[in-house]
Amino acid sequence: MTDTHSPSDAEILAATPHADEKHDNLHGPTDKQFIGIFVALAVVTSIEVAVSYADIGPLFLPVLLFLMVAKFFGVVWYFMHVKFDHQLFGRLFYIGLGLATAVYLIMITTFRFFGA
Amino acid sequence: MSDSVIADTIKDAVDIVKDHADDVHDHDVHAGDVAAGHDDHGAHGGHHSSLGLSNTKLAMWLFLGSECLLFGGLISTYMLYRNRHSANLGPDQLWDIPFTSASSFVLLTSSLTMVLAVSAATRGDLRRTKIFLTVTALLGGLFVAGQIYEFTTFYREGLGFTTSLFSSSFFTLTGFHGVHVSVGIVMLIALVGMLSRDKVAGDNAETVEMVGLYWHFVDIVWIIIFTLVYLIPA
Numbered sequence: 585m586t587d588t589h590s591p592s593d594a595e596i597l598a599a600t601p602h603a604d605e606k607h608d609n610l611h612g613p614t615d616k617q618f619i620g621i622f623v624a625l626a627v628v629t630s631i632e633v634a635v636s637y638a639d640i641g642p643l644f645l646p647v648l649l650f651l652m653v654a655k656f657f658g659v660v661w662y663f664m665h666v667k668f669d670h671q672l673f674g675r676l677f678y679i680g681l682g683l684a685t686a687v688y689l690i691m692i693t694t695f696r697f698f699g700a
Numbered sequence: 701m702s703d704s705v706i707a708d709t710i711k712d713a714v715d716i717v718k719d720h721a722d723d724v725h726d727h728d729v730h731a732g733d734v735a736a737g738h739d740d741h742g743a744h745g746g747h748h749s750s751l752g753l754s755n756t757k758l759a760m761w762l763f764l765g766s767e768c769l770l771f772g773g774l775i776s777t778y779m780l781y782r783n784r785h786s787a788n789l790g791p792d793q794l795w796d797i798p799f800t801s802a803s804s805f806v807l808l809t810s811s812l813t814m815v816l817a818v819s820a821a822t823r824g825d826l827r828r829t830k831i832f833l834t835v836t837a838l839l840g841g842l843f844v845a846g847q848i849y850e851f852t853t854f855y856r857e858g859l860g861f862t863t864s865l866f867s868s869s870f871f872t873l874t875g876f877h878g879v880h881v882s883v884g885i886v887m888l889i890a891l892v893g894m895l896s897r898d899k900v901a902g903d904n905a906e907t908v909e910m911v912g913l914y915w916h917f918v919d920i921v922w923i924i925i926f927t928l929v930y931l932i933p934a
Contacts, residue, residue: 614819622811629804629805636797636931651927652928656920656923656924659919660916660920663811663814663912663916663919664913664917672751673753673758673761676758676764676765677768679765680766680767680768680769681765681768683768684768684769684772685772687772687776688775688776691776692776692780
């Protein structure tokens with residue numbers, strides 16, 4: 585057991601949790617990119633409204649739900665910084681979101697099968 | 701085990717204890733500065749958990765996760781009862797899609813100004829931070845004003861809170877969202893006031909980011925409400 589060494593400054597810095605956090609925070613979108621994302625979200629909203637007036641048959645519901653989910657994650661990933669931040673923050677949120685979806689599905693299923 | 705290994709281990713242990721003592725000293729000095737009103741804004745973040753993550757941020761994300769459950773329950777209830785109304789007072793007769801679409805754009809724009817405020821705060825640009833926060837609060841106020849107008853219109857057309865199961869679930873869902881937006885506006889105005897008077901304890905950027913997370917959450921809830929309640933017919 586002679587293979588011991590004191591950690592170098594670089595190793596200590598790399599192992600410091602704050603270093604990871606600050607490193608991640610520096611790699612978010614720039615202001616111009618935020619404006620680009622906003623324009624994309626605004627376009628998606630316009631398409632949503634247009635689709636609600638158009639007659640696209642059985643595609644109506646899937647298309648609207650897809651656009652809704654795209655907008656939702658556009659805001660969560662970029663504006664709320666989940667894509668660039670520590671994974672734990674996103675996971676906490678997704679757990680709540682998953683539970684909420686489960687509550688929704690259980691309620692709908694329950695009322696469908698046991699409702700009056 | 702050789703003597704050199706024992707000596708290295710003792711040396712490492714002493715270093716660790718010494719580093720810890722230095723950390724405690726730094727923390728005490730910083731706490732003393734804050735108590736004396738000499739907080740170095742922007743230099744220090746909030747308290748960090750053993751994971752190295754901000755406790756404040758962790759708590760905010762936990763809170764937002766729990767808020768998902770609140771709105772999940774309210775949206776589920778609305779979806780169950782949206783067909784329980786009289787023939788002439790349902791969504792098809794009441795909804796004004798162009799008006800609600802304009803409200804959605806207002807809220808989406810407020811999300812942009814909020815994220816620009818967070819970006820400015822991260823750069824330490826206090827002036828732009830305050831301007832963007834103020835614009836966000838104004839856009840939020842415009843959204844709430846639109847919601848009050850919409851509620852008043854529905855009420856004049858005969859849709860009260862207890863008129864039907866549809867109306868109760870609709871007013872509860874959108875009302876709760878409106879209250880959240882209003883609370884967000886209060887937070888934004890308070891934050892602008894605190895930044896102006898240099899009263900924010902700890903890191904300015906992190907505080908702006910926390911308010912920003914709450915504001916974006918309010919926006920994503922509206923994204924769901926707008927599609928499920930207004931755009932998809934009952």
